[in-house]
Amino acid sequence: MAEAVIPSGTTSPTSHLLASLDPLLRAWLPRQRWFAGKGRPVTGFTPVAVTELLRPEGRLGLYHVLLQVHQPATLGGPAHPGDCYQLLIGVREALPPRLAPALIGHVEEGPFAGRTVYDALYDPRPAEVLLEALRSQARVGGLRFERDTGQEIREGLVARLMTAEQSNSSVVYGDTFILKVLRRVVPGVNPDLELPLALAREGCPRVPAPTAWLHADVDTESYVLAVLQPFVSGATDGWELALRELAKGEDFTAEARALGRATAEVHTALARALPTVTLGQAQLGLLVDGMTERLAAAVQAVPALLPYESGLRSAYEALGDLAAEGRTWTAQRVHGDLHLGQCLRAPSGDWSLIDFEGEPARPLAERRLPQPVARDVAGMLRSFDYAAHSASAPAADWAHRCRAAYCSGYAEAAGRDPRTDPVLLRAYETDKAVYEAVYEARHRPDWLPVPLSAIRRLAASEPI
Numbered sequence: 001m002a003e004a005v006i007p008s009g010t011t012s013p014t015s016h017l018l019a020s021l022d023p024l025l026r027a028w029l030p031r032q033r034w035f036a037g038k039g040r041p042v043t044g045f046t047p048v049a050v051t052e053l054l055r056p057e058g059r060l061g062l063y064h065v066l067l068q069v070h071q072p073a074t075l076g077g078p079a080h081p082g083d084c085y086q087l088l089i090g091v092r093e094a095l096p097p098r099l100a101p102a103l104i105g106h107v108e109e110g111p112f113a114g115r116t117v118y119d120a121l122y123d124p125r126p127a128e129v130l131l132e133a134l135r136s137q138a139r140v141g142g143l144r145f146e147r148d149t150g151q152e153i154r155e156g157l158v159a160r161l162m163t164a165e166q167s168n169s170s171v172v173y174g175d176t177f178i179l180k181v182l183r184r185v186v187p188g189v190n191p192d193l194e195l196p197l198a199l200a201r202e203g204c205p206r207v208p209a210p211t212a213w214l215h216a217d218v219d220t221e222s223y224v225l226a227v228l229q230p231f232v233s234g235a236t237d238g239w240e241l242a243l244r245e246l247a248k249g250e251d252f253t254a255e256a257r258a259l260g261r262a263t264a265e266v267h268t269a270l271a272r273a274l275p276t277v278t279l280g281q282a283q284l285g286l287l288v289d290g291m292t293e294r295l296a297a298a299v300q301a302v303p304a305l306l307p308y309e310s311g312l313r314s315a316y317e318a319l320g321d322l323a324a325e326g327r328t329w330t331a332q333r334v335h336g337d338l339h340l341g342q343c344l345r346a347p348s349g350d351w352s353l354i355d356f357e358g359e360p361a362r363p364l365a366e367r368r369l370p371q372p373v374a375r376d377v378a379g380m381l382r383s384f385d386y387a388a389h390s391a392s393a394p395a396a397d398w399a400h401r402c403r404a405a406y407c408s409g410y411a412e413a414a415g416r417d418p419r420t421d422p423v424l425l426r427a428y429e430t431d432k433a434v435y436e437a438v439y440e441a442r443h444r445p446d447w448l449p450v451p452l453s454a455i456r457r458l459a460a461s462e463p464i
C-alpha cells in the first residue's frame, strides 16, 4: 500500500470528530440492522479507539472507530457504558446519490463543519483501502492487518457491500473474497477466526480458509475486527435451496445426506485440531442446569411457553438421569449455531459451512467451551423442521426424510449415528427450540408458531 493512502494513525480519540458525531450517531445507530441494543435509548459514547485511515484534507476522509455505547440495561434504568461497536466513518464534502443509504448526517460545528459523514463500508473506495491494508499487512495505530501469505490477494478488486440481512456487515471484492466486518466486538479470541484457522491447518476443505484478518490492540486487550475469506461464487445457502425444493415438491434427501457428511467432516477435523474433554456427572449437571435456567428465562420472556415448561424440562431431567447412572459424553469445539442458512452449496455441489461465531447473544467464554457434537446436529435437525413449517403446504414427511438422511450422512462420515444417543439429541433439540422461541418473539413474532409447533411435540415426548 502506498504510504500516502494510510498516513500514520492515531489511537488517541479525535475529540473533534467524535464530538460532532455524537448527536448524529445517537439517531443513526439504533436504526442499524446490526445494532444489538434496540429498544433502549442511546445516551452517550465512550471512544475506545479512533484511527485515521485517510486524511480529510482530500476529497475523502476515513476513520476507523471503536465506540462503547451508553445505554440503560433495562428501559427506564440508569445508563452505563455497554457494548462496543466497530464503525468506519467516511467524511466527504457531499454524498453522491448512490451513497444516500449510507448517510449518518451533516456536521454543523467544529473543524468538520459543512461536511457529510457516512458509513464508509457502502463506498467501494474506503472498502478497497481495507483490502489493500490487509494485502500489505499494514499497521496503523493499534490496527494490525494480517494475512496468510500463502494465499494470493490480487490488487484492484472492486468492492461491493452485501445487502443480505445479517448481524455484521460483509463486503465482497470482485467475486474473489468476502470481508466480514464484525459490528459488536468483544476483546479476546473470536471463534469466527479461531475455528476456520484451525480447520485450515487440518486441511479441512468444508470451511473457506481465512485469507487475512484485522486485529485491534487497545491497552492490554486485543479484538478480532474482521475476517477475509475466499468468496464461494454462485453459492446458494441451504435455507434458500430447501425452500425452493419444497415449493417444487422436490426431494431434498440427497442434499440433507451431503450436509450430514459435511458436518461430520468438520467435527472430525475440529476434534483433531483442538482439545476434547469427557463430560462426567458434574459437567453434565452444569449443562443440564444451563438448559433448565434458559428454559425458565424463556418462559418469562415468552409466556406462550408456560403450558409446556414441565414437559420440556423432562427432556433435560432424562439427560441428568443418564449422567447419574454413570454415562459420560465426549465434548469438543463445535459450530455452535448451525442451521441451513449457515451452509453454502457451490455450483459444483460441494457444501461449505460458514459463520463460526456461535450464538452471538452468549458470552464469548461460553461460546468457546467444548460441547457434544449433538448440539450442532440438533441445530440442523431443527432447521429441516423449520423449512417444512415455512412451506405453503404442511410437509412433515419431507422433514422426517431429511432429518433421517442428514443423520445417515453424518454416520457415514463420522462412524457414529447421532440417533444412537436419543436422550442427548432430544435435550439439545429442546434447548434449541426454546432459544428459537425467544429469538422469534424478539425479532420475527410472525414466525413464533414455527418453534412453538416443535415445542408442543417435544413437551409431549412425541416424535419430531
Ligand SMILES: Nc1ncnc2c1ncn2[C@@H]1O[C@H](COP(=O)(O)OP(=O)(O)O)[C@@H](O)[C@H]1O
Binding pocket: 162, 164, 165, 166, 167, 168, 169, 170, 178, 180, 208, 229, 230, 231, 232, 233, 235, 237, 341, 344, 354, 355, 357
Ligand atoms: N465465503 C463465502 N462465500 C460466499 N458467500 C458468503 C461467504 N461467507 C458468507 N457469505 C454470505 O454472507 C452472508 C452473511 O455471512 P455470515 O458469516 O452468516 O454473517 P453474519 O454473522 O453477519 O450473519 C451469508 O448468509 C452468505 O450468504
Ligand SMILES: O=P(O)(O)O[C@H]1O[C@H](CO)[C@@H](O[C@H]2O[C@H](CO)[C@@H](O)[C@H](O)[C@H]2O)[C@H](O)[C@H]1O
Binding pocket: 166, 167, 239, 337, 339, 340, 341, 355, 359, 360, 379, 382, 383, 384, 386, 387, 436, 439
Ligand atoms: O443470524 P444467525 O445466522 O446467527 O442466526 C439467527 O437467525 C436465524 C434466522 O435468520 C435463526 O434461525 C432460525 O431460522 C432459520 C430460518 O430463517 C432456520 O433455518 C433455523 O433453523 C432457525 O433456528 C437462528 O436461530 C438465530 O441464531
